[in-house]
Amino acid sequence: MTWSASMNPRPIFADEQKVEDIGIDIDRLPHHITTEFDDVKLILRRWQAAQPDRGTLPQYEELALGSIGRFADEMAVIRRMEASDPVILRAGARFEAIVGGPCIGKSTQSLLHAYAFSIVEALNAAHQAASPRMVLCRALVDGMVSTVETLVLPLSCRWPGDYFLVFLRPRHSQLNLARLLINATREGIMALNAIERDGEIRDFYILSINDAAASYLGSRADLLQFTLLSEALAGPGLSHALERFRQAARARTAPFELEYELGGDHISLQVGVAVAEDILAVTLTHVGELKARETLFRSLFDENPVPMYVRDQAGKNFLNVNDAALRLYGYEREKFFEQGFADLCADGTGAAHPHTSGEAACRHVTADGRVLEIVEYARGIVVDNAPATLSTIVDVTERKRAEEHVTFLAHHDPLTGVANRTVFTRELERAATATQKHGSPFAVLLIDLDDFKIVNDTMGHAAGDALLVEVTARLQRLVRKSDIVARLGGDEFAILLPGASSRAVVDGLAARLLGEIASVQTIDGNEISITASVGAALAPDDSADTESLLKCADLALYRAKNEGKGSFRFFEPEMDMQQRERRELEMELRGADIESEFELHYQPIFAVKTGQLRGFEALLRWHNPKRGMVSPAVFIPLAEETGMIDALGRWVAETACREAAGWPDVLVVAVNVSPVQFRRGDLVEMIGAALARSRLKPGRLEIEVTESVLLADSEANLAILRRIRDLGVRIALDDFGTGYSSMSYLRQFPFSRLKIDRSFVREISDSPESLAIVRAIIGLGASLGIDTTAEGVETVAQLEALQSEQCGELQGFLFSPPVASESVGEIIAAFHESVSRVA
Incomplete structure (x- = not known):
């Protein structure tokens, strides 16, 4: 993944607009800075609507905790203290996937350089102007150039430092770098589809043609694409050459030459043909430009930002390597040539099974022992009249890590790392199925921290998060490997205990975890006093149905919280009756x-x-x-x-x-x-x-x-x-x-x-x-x-x-x-x- 950034902070909406008319003044912005997303406009409306007064920044709690809604997955909260790098306090799963991995608690300088640079530039601009700012970050990913919009919203907060919401969204449009490079070369390239009748090739259909090939035929690529080759050859007086193409398709012949006059210029082309089924890949090379082409190729190879190397057809030795590949693998040029292709492959099979064309996913080893997940695009070429293989390397290590992280987040709580509600529900259903089939007992505990909101309000959300992490670690130390600890949301946790057959077992665990939580005395150097309330239900005694069992545990938790902090209660049947009575009273109160x-x-x-x-x-x-x-x-x-x-x-x-x-x-x-x-x-x-x-x-x-x-x-x-x-x-x-x-x-x-x-x-x-x-x-x-x-x-x-x-x-x-x-x-x-x- 190769990154470059285009920085040009601009105001996103005009200061003189009224709150009800909030929008993006597209006409006042350069084209490459305008947004293509209505979501960005909506976020900006919410930012301005949250301003207490014009010229005053919205409160952190008002916007970050109450208004961003479905955009939270693509946003991060960043705090900047004086004389220190900005730190990422919170980040959604999509935000982390875009920047390449987990980043909560890290400084922006730990991100990929382009993101670190673009976010800091936007933070500075937004802070100075006291209003939102946007920058664009461009990236080369798997041969496609992508553009990521980076929107920064400044906020006010009662806690020390400057607070910002940062929103990342990749644009839909992408640029095909391979197509750009093909059109940039002076070598003519065509892809032809054979048209057969009665078993004989009659003509060819031009599937693709670049600008260079079209100019050799005296026309434009957009006019020749999807036409017949016979019609394209007729223009420069090359109708007789159609037979040469038919022969090449039938016999897979070696390259042939064509000479003709075009617009007063003498054209001498060398025609290369590669046949795959009914498709002809044709290259048209001006013989007089071979030397120029070789120079261009070397320039594209040596200076290409994409890692590339050339190896012999046997796949044992390297013939050439560009600087980008040396940087990727961490070798000096001489050291790189001292090793064989097999030494580069993590599984050691590269020498036995080298691939000489097509695409392959594999694992390579760098000079310092790191393992890279890469995709190698190989094609056959000729070097010094001998067959060789040109390989283009795309490093997908960070992308795979990001994909794995997204998969992890789909099943785990992003703050504490334990199972989330989805996984807990799935495991609970499995346990219930085992109970219904075999009578296997299990227990469910619901845990809620008492007065957790006081910690958040008096010490800040960072301290609250640190407390949740500490509580999670202590819960995990108390349970078995077969038990499931999950965070259901906020300060609510759940534990699934497969095989718990008696109240004594559950009661003992509950007593230990209440004591363990109560023993937390400091968070981030600050003294605290925290307790928990616990409710438990047993299957199949209380219920074997997952929904009913959770309801029973919740009623027990409700009773524990009402009877005092730091309490534990088992479900009792009268709790359900009391809850129904309470719901009836609530309906009577409403009416x-x-x-x-x-x-x-x-x-x-x-x-x-x-x-x-x-x-x-x-x-x-x-x-x-x-x-x-x-x-x-x-x-x-x-x-x-x-x-x-x-x-x-x-x-x-x-x-x-x-x-x-x-x-x-x-x-x-x-x-x-x-x-x-x-x-x-x-x-x-x-x-x-x-x-x-x-x-x-x-x-x-x-x-x-x-x-x-x-x-x-x-x-x-x-x-x-x-x-x-x-x-x-x-x-x-x-x-x-x-x-x-x-x-x-x-x-x-x-x-x-x-x-x-x-x-x-x-x-x-x-x-x-x-x-x-x-x-x-x-x-x-x-x-x-x-x-x-x-x-x-x-x-x-x-x-x-x-x-x-x-x-x-x-x-x-x-x-x-x-x-x-x-x-x-x-x-x-x-x-x-x-x-x-x-x-």
């Missing part, structure tokens, strides 16, 4: 009438020092027509999974603001907001609309969020919280003390209130540790000027402990359970009455 089935209850919040009523927390309740009251702990997660939380959250905010507007002005209303609502992007507008419709003063509304909001895409969500605060709305951090990075978030955002989680309040009287945590939270809030509220106060002992620690506000069943909206007025009235008596 619920929010206005008639949902209502808000309110739990009062009291100030500790003054005893005054501070306000109420709004709590959502669902009165299901068939089931009665459904616990929020059951339907809220369902609403978040199905997307119903957006509609419910909008209704809660509008209803709470509207009802609070009728309370005394000193009272606030607290509304909980789900992390899912932050993803929609219109949370600020929704809160603003609720305030506007109800005319509630913004300072009387308090939005409660949990730390999970800040763990996922913290920068974006902090920006949303700042916009909510700018409306004048208070922000409370709920369930404080149970998250991952509480202190860091308190530095980044001035919360109005910290709500102490009820788990600490419940044990405050009996657990010194819980009391210490509560004391620390209250002290922290006081030092930062942030109010603290203890929720879940149920006993007098808890109340006295919180009063002694000078907690700011309290709420819980000791004072009042959540009440329906119509009962709020009674609590407010009772509060005012007690205040009046004290006064």
Whole structure:
């Protein structure tokens, strides 16, 4: 494979175009830079559509993880750090096949020179212009000149360095180099098909003719091709020569000569004929140009970028070799001639079976011992009046490696190297067939990493990938050679255990792999804490059908994740019943009438020092027509999974603001907001609309969020919280003390209130540790000027402990359970009455 690159970075679309008119301005680009693919235009549209503002680069997560879709196979993500070579972070299978092999984690300088040069040139141009750039890379592959479009899309990213998406696509059109070389030679070449009648050759049909042969006959190649030879010979007055061609076809005679006048010039041709079945390969050589032809041949041979050598007809000795072949095999010229043809062949059979014509695939050995996969094109020639063989060598080593890599990727996960879903499903079906025929038992384990998204969000996707690789290696160390480890996608793995006949075997393996995964403490030099959840099903006990068995293992995994991190569960029949019940409840939730089935209850919040009523927390309740009251702990997660939380959250905010507007002005209303609502992007507008419709003063509304909001895409969500605060709305951090990075978030955002989680309040009287945590939270809030509220106060002992620690506000069943909206007025009235008596 010989490469050359044509570099001329150009803008792909005009800056002044509007987003809805994105396209490629073909007229403004040189012809050799324009694209022939609509896919390129579509990618450019997606790049510009992902721009937050004109002149601002799209976010890496927005484009690389959300918009490239079916083009991911032909793309790579490249990061460039200051004063270092660009590094390929991710690459699709087709991208790797084009550049010649696996490249993830490698620098661009490790690629073939033309790709390394073209990609770096395009990266520089795209970075400087802050917009996409394209270069063309041309290649000689198996005698065809191909052109590869290299499109670079610059991105912005919160991680250090410059990020780019690189898209490779070979153009459909190719140039036949062999045809180009044939037309470039001054030797006339024709291919003739014999026309027979009654067993006699009457004429010939011109199948192919080059420009030189046509000029010897006083015409053009396009006019003579597919005509009769008799008609072509009649033009220059050579009709009598038709008989010579017929004789050559019948008797396979030696070359003959033709002499004639053409346009005042004397032409003396030597006609060479080679016969294969009914086809005549004819060469027309001007005798006066033999010396020029020899010079041209030597030039084409010696300076040809394609490796070539000449050997004697016996195939033992080399007669000549060009510089390209010396470079390919790594020999000095003298050393090359010291060896025989058999020494070049990896199997040592070249001397015994040399081929002198045609095409052959074989394996050759270089001077340093490397084995090359090559295709040799051989033809017979005459050297110093002796028969010889001219061989043209095409190195297909990288192509075969790329093909093998593509085959590997079709059956393996490209990141970890273990089996992919396709292979796992195939092996699972084989195991199920063996069970149905012979009763052979086996087990399936599904493994899901707990909080893997936190690793990606806090440490970056490269660290996430490194963790997946490390987990895979540990899983493989724990299983037998006969077991199948597969990555099904994301952070989900599966293990097939043929022959596993008891729960004890599976339970032992699950315990070992949970411990092994939990022992991963560092990734890329950073400390981490990771666990896994595992679900298992056994065949034929649970099921012998592959689909049902996977469903059983998945239900077991779902139960394990719900019961806590680092858990393992076997499938139990009641799990299927619970899953069906859950699906029915989900369908009822999707079809619920929010206005008639949902209502808000309110739990009062009291100030500790003054005893005054501070306000109420709004709590959502669902009165299901068939089931009665459904616990929020059951339907809220369902609403978040199905997307119903957006509609419910909008209704809660509008209803709470509207009802609070009728309370005394000193009272606030607290509304909980789900992390899912932050993803929609219109949370600020929704809160603003609720305030506007109800005319509630913004300072009387308090939005409660949990730390999970800040763990996922913290920068974006902090920006949303700042916009909510700018409306004048208070922000409370709920369930404080149970998250991952509480202190860091308190530095980044001035919360109005910290709500102490009820788990600490419940044990405050009996657990010194819980009391210490509560004391620390209250002290922290006081030092930062942030109010603290203890929720879940149920006993007098808890109340006295919180009063002694000078907690700011309290709420819980000791004072009042959540009440329906119509009962709020009674609590407010009772509060005012007690205040009046004290006064």
